[in-house]
Amino acid sequence: xxxxxxxxxxxxxxxxxxRAGAQDHSNQPAKRDTAYDEIAQAPAKARAKRxxxxxxxxxxxxxxxxxxxxxxxxxxxxxxxxxRGPSLRAQEVQTAExxxxxxxxxxxxxxxxxxxxxxxxxxxxxxxxCFIKSLGKKPG
Amino acid sequence: xxxxxTFLIVVTVVGCAAFSAPASRAQxxxxxxxxxxxxxxxxxxxxxxxxxxxxxxxxxxxxxxxAEFAYGVKAWWTTExxxxxxxxxxxxxxFTGIRWENRVRPLKREHFINPVLYVEYENIKGTEKILKExxxxxxxxxxxxxxxxxxxxxxxxxxxxxxxxxxFKGWNISQNTIAAKNLSNEPWEFGYAIGVSRPLALKARAKRxxxxxxNFTAGVEMxxxxxxxxxxxLHNTSHYLAPVLVWNLPSDWALRISPGFGLNDNSHxxxxxxxxxxxxxxxxxxxxxxxxxxx
Numbered sequence: 001x002x003x004x005x006x007x008x009x010x011x012x013x014x015x016x017x018x019r020a021g022a023q024d025h026s027n028q029p030a031k032r033d034t035a036y037d038e039i040a041q042a043p044a045k046a047r048a049k050r051x052x053x054x055x056x057x058x059x060x061x062x063x064x065x066x067x068x069x070x071x072x073x074x075x076x077x078x079x080x081x082x083x084r085g086p087s088l089r090a091q092e093v094q095t096a097e098x099x100x101x102x103x104x105x106x107x108x109x110x111x112x113x114x115x116x117x118x119x120x121x122x123x124x125x126x127x128x129x130c131f132i133k134s135l136g137k138k139p140g
Numbered sequence: 141x142x143x144x145x146t147f148l149i150v151v152t153v154v155g156c157a158a159f160s161a162p163a164s165r166a167q168x169x170x171x172x173x174x175x176x177x178x179x180x181x182x183x184x185x186x187x188x189x190x191x192x193x194x195x196x197x198x199x200x201x202x203x204x205x206x207a208e209f210a211y212g213v214k215a216w217w218t219t220e221x222x223x224x225x226x227x228x229x230x231x232x233x234x235f236t237g238i239r240w241e242n243r244v245r246p247l248k249r250e251h252f253i254n255p256v257l258y259v260e261y262e263n264i265k266g267t268e269k270i271l272k273e274x275x276x277x278x279x280x281x282x283x284x285x286x287x288x289x290x291x292x293x294x295x296x297x298x299x300x301x302x303x304x305x306x307x308f309k310g311w312n313i314s315q316n317t318i319a320a321k322n323l324s325n326e327p328w329e330f331g332y333a334i335g336v337s338r339p340l341a342l343k344a345r346a347k348r349x350x351x352x353x354x355n356f357t358a359g360v361e362m363x364x365x366x367x368x369x370x371x372x373x374l375h376n377t378s379h380y381l382a383p384v385l386v387w388n389l390p391s392d393w394a395l396r397i398s399p400g401f402g403l404n405d406n407s408h409x410x411x412x413x414x415x416x417x418x419x420x421x422x423x424x425x426x427x428x429x430x431x432x433x434x435x
Contacts, residue, residue, distance in 0.1 A: 061346030073421045084183070084425075107249040110215040118250045119167045119178045121310040121342035124354070 036092035038109045042100035049099035053126045063131025066124055070117065079135055084113065094136030101129045167339075168394040169312075170386035172413045173273055173363045174335030176314040177254035177305035179245055180212030185423035190396075190415035192271055194408045199284035202228045204236075204269035208417075211424065216245045226269045232287045237264030237295075239272075243303070251306070258301035258316075266293030271411065273299070275320045276329025276368045279378045279406035296323040310342045312359070327370050333363035337384065348390045355388045364403070378407035393418050 053059040067079065074085030081087030093101065105125045108116030117125060169176050172190065180186055188208040195201050204226035212218050222239035241260035267290040269283055283290075298321050305314035318331035337359025345352050364379030366372060382400035389395065393416060400411035 058346050062344040065346055065348065066344050108215060110245070110248050113182050113215050115179065115181045115212075115215045116250050118307055121339055121354075123343040127344055 035086035035112070036090065038104060038112075039092060039096045039100050042097075042103040046103035047097045047099045049102060051098040051102070051126050051129055053123065053130055054098070056130070059127045059130040060134045062124075063127035063129070063134075066120070066128050067131050070120070071128070074114070079132070088132050089135050093132065098126075098129045098133060101132055102126060105129070167357070168386050168388055168396070168417060170337050170357045170359050170384040170396060170398075171314070171333075171335045171361050172382070172384065172396065172398050172415070173271075174314050174333040174361045175243070175256065175258065175301065175303045175305070175316055176307075176312055176335070177245060177256045177303060179216065179218040179243055179256070180210050180419075181421070182212040182215045183424035184212045184419050184421050186210040186417055186419045188415055188417035190270075191413065192269070193412040194269065194271065194283070195410045196283055196408065197280060199286075200228050200230045202226055202269050202283065204271070206270050206272070213424075216248075218243045222272075224264065224268060224270050226267060228267075228269075228287055234265070234267050234287050234291060236268040236270075237262065239264070241299075252308075253304050253306045256303035256305070258299075258303055260299040260301075262295060262297040262299060264295050264297070266290035266295070268295075271408075273318055273331055273333065274363050274365045274378055274380065275299075275318050275331035276365050277371075277376045278331075278365050279376065280402070280408045281406070283408075297321065298323065311336065311338045327368040329368045330366040330372065331364065332366060333361060335359060335361035335384070350390055355390070356385065357388075358383070358385045360384060361398075362403075364407075376406060377404075379403040380407055380411065382411070382413070 067075075071085075071088075072079070074082060075088055076082040076085070079088040081090075087093075102125055104114075105117045105120075105128060107118075108114045110116065117128075120128075167178075169178065186208070188210070189205065190208065191203060191205045193201070193203050204224070206222050206224045208220060208222050210218055210220040220239075220241045220243075222241070224236045224239065225234060226236055227233040239260055239262045241258065244257045246255060246257060267287050300319050302317045303314065304316075305312065307313075312335070314333075314335045316333040318333070320329045320331070321327075322329075337357050339354055340356045340358060341353035344354050349355075360381065360383050362379070362381050365377035367375060367377060379402070380400045381403055382398045384396065384398040386394055386396045396413075396415040396417075398413045400413065402409050402411075
């Protein structure tokens with residue numbers, strides 16, 4: 001099984017080699033900003049997009065279900081941030097236009113480890129946006 | 141090609157992990173042959189078992205199967221390892237070889253058409269029947285001889301694909317162009333695969349449900365050979381049309397099924413494929429910890 005050895009070496013290397021530019025969101029707040037830089041990259045046209053599900057009463061609940069399925073693994077159970085993904089409760093996210101968040105979901109931040117979620121149909125991505133934006137609202 | 145014991149242990153441990161590790165529910169593609177531009181999420185391992193039942197004129201029907209281990213090394217790079225085997229009815233069961241494939245997404249952002257580069261190394265026998273792709277002048281008659289005869293042929297092959305894929309209003313359209321080279325001085329062979337699919341519902345529901353339409357994606361794929369460098373074209377090639385369906389279960393499993401139909405006399409008349417998969421999230425970091433990587 002000559003092929004097995006290179007595969008195992010490659011796999012182990014990719015996992016234990018230090019990652020250039022890797023973020024530690026819990027201990028190094030000074031580096032925290034860079035995780036949100038991509039939001040600023042969203043083009044004006046994407047920012048201007050209106051959320052078609054803004055007034056849908058079920059959108060937040062559906063977005064929460066989607067978040068639990070696809071996002072909480074990296075961003076934490078309450079979206080507070082974890083080792084692999086930044087907090088979605090941060091001001092940078094909560095003050096961003098819905099269109100900018102939708103753009104991030106659609107394109108990912110591939111070089112920083114976030115896959116694009118364009119595999120989710122557009123309405124589901126908007127449901128996620130509804131849920132993410134709801135995290136910044138005060139209860140009641 | 142006997143499998144070393146250590147390798148069997150690794151496969152068993154990873155298989156057990158699929159049942160015990162935390163899983164994530166990705167949206168699995170319904171295609172068996174066509175690739176779209178979506179890669180594994182970084183750090184996730186997908187374990188999949190798939191089968192192909194095929195009818196055979198001038199020989200015995202067969203059931204070929206493969207185990208697939210797909211790992212997201214980076215968000216832009218997925219690597220996969222395959223173990224293939226087959227049973228030819230009235231003949232024998234045989235391990236047919238291994239494959240190692242890599243898919244790389246060169247562009248940073250989502251575009252209308254998204255290219256993915258694919259490179260695969262295959263170390264397989266002539267008994268290989270999984271029909272994971274069709275290329276060159278692959279035809280039904282190639283499978284007719286007995287396993288005893290076919291197993292004498294060994295192939296070391298490099299296979300490349302240009303995957304072009306895009307999703308618009310929920311519809312995914314993917315096209316793969318295949319170029320494969322047997323390293324034992326044979327000409328380049330070509331093939332194609334095209335797939336179209338769409339989830340049955342675009343909006344999600346607030347409650348978990350198994351039979352919700354958004355958990356199903358249906359479509360159709362078509363694939364076939366395009367000859368080789370010396371005789372490019374449709375002459376003496378086989379082609380298939382296959383409806384596809386995937387069911388992404390809330391219990392973290394995905395089931396896929398696809399009946400395929402041969403489109404000309406060189407093709408198997410009928411292929412039935414099915415597969416079951418599970419994605420283990422955080423598999424890479426879990427292994428990294430074992431090797432002492434700082435969490």
